[in-house]
Amino acid sequence: MFKKLLILIIIFWVSCFSANAFEYAYAPNGYKYVIHKHSESSYQHAWCSAHKGIEEYENKDKTRVDCLTEYHAVEFDFANKWAESIGQALHYQLMTGKKALVVLILEEPEKEKVYYHRVKKLGKIHGFDVEYVTMDILNLDENGKCPYFDCKCHRKENNHSSSSE
Numbered sequence: 001m002f003k004k005l006l007i008l009i010i011i012f013w014v015s016c017f018s019a020n021a022f023e024y025a026y027a028p029n030g031y032k033y034v035i036h037k038h039s040e041s042s043y044q045h046a047w048c049s050a051h052k053g054i055e056e057y058e059n060k061d062k063t064r065v066d067c068l069t070e071y072h073a074v075e076f077d078f079a080n081k082w083a084e085s086i087g088q089a090l091h092y093q094l095m096t097g098k099k100a101l102v103v104l105i106l107e108e109p110e111k112e113k114v115y116y117h118r119v120k121k122l123g124k125i126h127g128f129d130v131e132y133v134t135m136d137i138l139n140l141d142e143n144g145k146c147p148y149f150d151c152k153c154h155r156k157e158n159n160h161s162s163s164s165e
């Protein structure tokens with residue numbers, strides 16, 4: 001009995017202090033979300049224009065590919081959504097006939113690269129491509145703002161409730 005209690009306390013203690021890769025915040029309704037500095041669409045704009053792709057390409061079933069390039073149907077996601085990104089990319093591959101490419105956004109590459117390696121390993125086994133981007137692709141100005149005015153970095157402060165992206 002005492003042993004069991006001790007184990008529970010240790011598990012609780014470890015889970016409290018183990019490193020967490022993501023920074024969380026709470027919306028007024030109690031919804032927990034991960035804080036990102038820039039909008040997913042900003043990374044999408046930067047990468048897709050650099051690769052001369054078509055953004056928001058619409059499939060026959062009305063789903064939209066984040067970026068369609070000559071070779072790839074691309075899905076962008078922040079690292080915390082690594083699992084969903086694979087499902088979406090594979091669906092876009094089926095719809096477009098182009099190879100699925102997951103581009104994971106690593107705002108804190110040191111901490112988040114583990115998710116890239118995880119998806120990369122699955123890509124090798126299941127036949128899809130994986131890349132990552134960091135904030136470097138955004139060409140930030142001296143205030144840390146990116147060139148995309150619809151990005152959350154240009155919104156006024158205290159407006160975090162809509163930032164579940």
Ligand SMILES: [Zn+2]
Pocket residue numbers: 037038039042145146147148151152153154
């Ligand atoms: Zn931005």
